[in-house]
Amino acid sequence: MRTLFVSFSLFSLLAFLVVLSLSFGAVSLSISEILSGFTPDSEFYFTIHEYRFPRAVLAVLVGAMMALSGALVQGVIRNPLASPDVLGVSQGAGLAAVVLMTLFPSVSIFWLPWAALAGGISAALLLWALCGAHSSAIKLAITGVAMAALYSSAVDFLMLTRPLEINNALLWLTGSLWGRGWDQVFMILPWLVLLPLAFWLAKRMNLISLGDEVATSLGVSIPVTRLSALAIAVGLTASCVAICGPIGFLGLIAPHLARRLVGGRHQILLPCSMVVGMVILLLADLLARTINPPIELPAGIMTAIIGAPYFLWLLLKTR
């Protein structure tokens, strides 16, 4: 009953936010103007169909994928402080993107997402090569943290030795939905294949949360489950980071919020995290666009500002 109520309120909130993000921005539109914006000869066609709508769709997709990835990582590492960031994927992707922007400024911007994707996936492969399948979850996480530190120091080094590129690189590194449209939506769609795989793992994740011994005695292969969950998380994170840049905190707080709403059963927790992620990112992007128009703030900053107080409160409470 509670689950039903929660999902009903979350979906209404989501729908409300979608309408809000279609109607507000640098120019405010009424509902009828929004509807007319979907027909090609309307004067709002660009604003709605080419700009706000794909952006909202992308926010929904990326929010869901980042949150799902966070829920998977927290489930596997069994630590509420873990997030996709501890795998070093975002930082690896960031390093690849910054290398491309600073060392090869003549290369077309078209290659940026692909470079970031390659960087993120190689970071994950490197982590796996360093740790292997049999190391403990916490060791995996801390090695990932150390790798992430290495990548971000390399990023700092590049940005400091090439001062002219700072602003472009910084903007990308904070994560933003600015200038993203249908092309990016279509780039991210194929990755949705990973969603059913994640749900298929949900039951095993529940057993893992009982502890390694219990899970093994119940016939769950810990290394296989862990590896597949992390691989899915890496795929989701890398594809999102490649398109929007690393959007901080989303993967950390969305699963927390979901856990408080619906509890720890992964069959419900995973979809709930996704919806929470969608809501947070839509809200962040809406605020980023409307707080001081026509200036656009990166959405990644807004997720941090929205998420940070909640995160601190949560941490102090669950200590």
Place this chain on the structure above:
Amino acid sequence: MLRFLSAISIVFLFCFSAFSHAVTVEDSKGTFTLDYTPQRIVVLEFSFADALASVGISPVGIADDKDATRVLKEVRDVIGDWQSVGTRSQPSLEVIASLKPDLIIADIGRHESVYEDLQKIAPTLILPSRRETYEDSLKAAAIIGKVVGKEAQIQQRLQEHRVSMQNSAKQLPENAEVQFTVARKDSLYIHTANSYAGGVIHALGLQNPPLSRDDKQASRQIGLEQLLAINPEYLIVGEYTSPNVVDNWQSEPLWSVLKVARNKHVHRVNGNVWARCRGIMAAERMAQDLVTVLAK
């Protein structure tokens, strides 16, 4: 017969008029064609606004970082009011769309990633602005003049510009070494011969001091020690903030070792005009600044 003739002539006239407006230029993405004279233009860099103002055209929107004073005053006086479309690095596409422009002028360095979206709003002329040299900026101005149907005017304006620069050059000490720097709160950046300011300095018959490192970087951060090694005859400090790093350095004993300190040849100018604006009028303003402080 008469009707036929008049119909023919109308068709002919129509073709002719359309044909006479069609311009084709090379921009950073290849060939750009426009078959009408644009009336509502949005520019996403200051140098493009400068080029339009040079032929007396007012853009309807400028990406001015939401700070109108960043647009050169001489340009503001010509073009009157405009609407801000956000920052140069991330202009708001919906504001641009709401202005219903019929031409957008964008910078290849900053706006390549949204070129497709801009094309959906209006034909987009994409040219280099950020990190361009002085000569390239004049070429870009000529292209813009041609696209907005004022080719003769822009050529004439460029001619006047060269004369004006030569006149300024005559009032300046020949071959003097002038180093332009940008001062922030606690860091100083030199702009080398490859930078825009370096190009203007060269065009005025002055010299950029030789640097020990011959690199392509247009600007880089330096410390007091490196400034000592460059030791130019004149130091032009473009201020972004005040007080800034130069104020701190001036109180140090080592500062007095510099040639510019001993001869009192440190001159402060508006950092925005010198480092951000770029363009025909900006270059003339920079020349005036130099004449004011360096005149023989």
Place this chain on the structure above:
Amino acid sequence: MLNVFKNLPYLGQYFILSFLLCLFAWLSLFSWSIVPITGQQALTALLHPDKNIIAHSIVLDLRLPRVLVAAVVGACLAVAGAIMQGLTRNPLASPSVLGVNAGAALGMATVSTIAPWFGLFGTSVAAIIGGAITWSLVMLLGAAWRGGNEHGRLVLAGVAISALCAALTKAMIILHEDQAAGVLTWLAGSVADARWSHWQQLWPMALVGLLGAFLMSPTLNLLNLGEDNARSLGVKLGWARVICSLLVLLLVGAALSVAGSIAFIGLLVPHMAKSLVGQDHRKVLPIAAIMGALLVMIADVVSRSIIYPIETPAGAILALIGAPFFIYMVRARTS
């Protein structure tokens, strides 16, 4: 070679390291200068300064404060790292890993973008307050006092808090684009702009912090035996923790406020020192101080030479050296 050095008596190692320190300090006074300076000039500048020679002015007004600041910053961070590791009994504890650097950076960025009129003093105080807040948060969250096998929890708490601070710092930078370059340089950490005024700000804090640390070293040794043993040997645990935490904040705050956020010294050096002289903090702390000083000084020389004549922040170079070591440490200590 290394084994010979390891087998030397403690005092011998101490003197060799001090000699190396002086040698590198001298090298640093004249090397990679655009205005040519000879080694001999560097010495005469120290002994018989002549204000009319540019080389002498450079040595005295730019290079000497820079060398001194680099050395003291290195010593402070290394000793702070050693105290943190002793206090938490966690080999991965250090100012950068546990978020103190990130908190200090956030404090500094907040003040320099929102209230720049506070000036240098304001940013230092903000850096120390920011560091203090994150340090307490991380210690509370990570249940640091338990020590033992909970290494991971503490580090993850540090990482989460660091990520939070870093995101907010980036927000500050983006909102005030004009200050971006300055904040980024500070974040990387550099002693390139150190002058006598910085030295005067640094040395009293560093002196108090280092002396306090040496006085606390017997207590740290007792803490190493475990809580119960320490308590039965007469250590007042609460007080020991409070004093050690204050010392860490003083040392880190002093170092960060003049040199910016220099990472990994606090992680790297205590381990190097312990591999030389064992676990006795009375020996570890002085050796760690000298090695930290040496390392930052060398990094500073390298930072000048790597893309000569452009200065690369020393902190960026230390991070590139330190991060692989961090990875190695994680692999060696958490299996």
